[in-house]
Amino acid sequence: MKRYLILEDGTVFEGTAFGSDDASIGEIVFNTSMTGYQEILSDPSYCGQIVTMTYPLIGNYGINSDDFESIEPAVKGMVVRELAEFPSNFRSKSTLCELFKMKGIPGISGIDTRKLTRLIRSKGSIKGILTAAGEEVDVEEVVSKLKLTPLQTDQVAQVSTARPYPSPGRGKRVVLIDYGMKHGILRELNNRDCxxxxxxxxxxxxxxxxxGPDGVMLSNGPGDPKDVEECVQVVGELIGQVPLFGICLGHQLFARACGADTFKLKFGHRGGNHPVRNLETGKIEITSQNHGYAVDEDTLQGTRLKVTHQALNDGTNEGLSHLDHPAFTVQYHPESSPGPEDSNYLFDSFIEMMSANRKEQQYA
Structure with a gap:
């Protein structure tokens, strides 16, 4: 059946509906990963967003039971050039369309995703609606509705766990604050017996x-860090009390807790091929990224924070460490999923930091 993607600037794309028949409103963003659509659609950081995949063929290896980053996908929809109806992979259990139907997520295929991506790069992330399947619409009426519809600001509350739960190990005790945690982060900690x-x-x-944690992990998550100021306060109270490691939204909350500011990027960083320079080693790491906000380096003066990583594409901040306390954060995803594993060593660095802090306390 026919479906429209209509943007708040009046741009209309006509394509074919897949997944849920229902309509959906969200912020339109794009991801440049060539593979990993299952991890992307199940990443809680996409809560409130409709994701455009720039790679032209999506769904070709189906959906499996191993690659989910959350149990319930929070993405508002997906836009693809060509949808594979008959996937081929030995791990495949269902098609992308079947998963979207089961989870109530709408999708659209058969549109010019290059044109849409260029539009987002030119105008910035923009609100849009995936109309109900088969529905004829009044474009002017839809655009007026879109302009009056505010974007969500409670995404973290929507995707965070409702109550604490353990993932047992015999190593370091880590409290992981779930702002919209990808399961890959938990996997990496479990792999180190935390x-x-x-x-x-x-x-x-x-x-x-x-x-009684040896360390605290600040997870990734969706939305604007300024919408969760209560989280900033908690992070500020933890600094100096226990070693900290933050990822993505956790990185931004840490920076704000130390007195720095954050800002919205024009169209964000989303993909599995973003080069980042480690300023301490000089090495370049290819990273997986998914964020629409960044730390403003011009506001770091007087914060006791040191810049450790920098994006090579646009020079934005990608990592920080505290000069006085055991704490470091990165803007990108060292757990990958999807993407390269160049930065996986950061989890080992966290383990070493916790061990060093314990020794310090013993001899204090």
Whole structure:
């Protein structure tokens, strides 16, 4: 059946509906990854967004039971050039269309994704609607509705766990604050035998420290860090109390807790091929990224923060460390999923930081 993608500037794309028949409104963004659509659609950081895949053929290896980054996808929809109806892969259990139908997610295929991507790069991320399948619409009426419809600001609350739960191990105890955690982060901690306790985004610092953690992980998550100022306060109370490692939204919350500011990027960084320079080693790491906001380096003066990583594409900040306390963060995803694993060593660095801090406390 026919479906339209209509943007708030009046641009209309006509294509073929797949997945849910329902309409959906969200922020239109694009991802440049050539593979990994299953991890992308299940990444909670896409809550409230309709994702355009720039690679032209999507769904060709189907959906499997191993590559989900969350149990319930939070993405508002997906835009593809060509949808593979008959996937071929030994791990495939269903098609992308079948998954979208089951989860109530609408999609559109058969549109010019290059044109859409150029438009987003020119105008910035923009609101849009995937209309109901088979529905004829009044474009002017839809555009007026879009302009009056605000984007969500409670995405973190939507995707965070509702209650604490353990992921047991016999190594370091890590409290992982779930702002919209990808399961890849939990996997990497478990691979290092960490005894992980995952807690909701609004857990107090007193509750976190009561678990007696060796370290605290600040997860990735969706939306604007300025929408969750209560989380900034908690992170500020944890700095200096326990070693910290932050990823993506966790990186931004850490920076804000230290007095820095954040800003919205024009069209964000989303893909599995973003080059980042490690300023401490001089090496270039190819990274997986998914974020629409960044730390403003011009506001770092007086924060006691040191810049450790920098994006080579646009020079934005990609990593920070604290000069006085055991804490470091990165804007990108060292757990990958999807994408390269160049930065996987950062989890080992976190383990080493926790060990060094424990020794320091023993001899203090």
């Amino acid at each position: 005894d992980v306790i995952v807690v909701p985004y609004n857990t107090s610092s007193q509750e976190i420290l009561a678990w």
